[in-house]
Amino acid sequence: MISIGSFLTVGILLFVIGLAGVLFWRNLLILLMSIEIMLNGINLLFVAYAAKWQHLDGQIFALFVMLVTAAEVAVALALAFAVFKRKGNIDVSQLNRLNG
Secondary structure, X not given: OOOHHHHHHHHHHHHHXXXXXXXXXXXHHHHHHHHHXXXXXXXXXXXXXXXXXXXXXXXXXXXXXXXXXXXHHHXXXXXXXXXXXXXXXXXXXXXXXXXX
């Protein structure tokens, strides 16, 4: 049986890797993937605690987070493609205006 500490370590590590990606990268697609990694780390913690305490609340909440994440990815990728089509790049530091 794997201990809860192992799940905590992996979940926190995933969150920190995602946070580093958000803070240090300027590519829009990498930012989206980093946010996904952060949310997966949080979901792992929810499911681990739900399994430890024998409650379904954490698993249900993780399911809702995955549903919202799927919707976020669909909208964000559509916006990223629209920005690339209009500007020619998806570097966040160069996108200082929404018009023109």
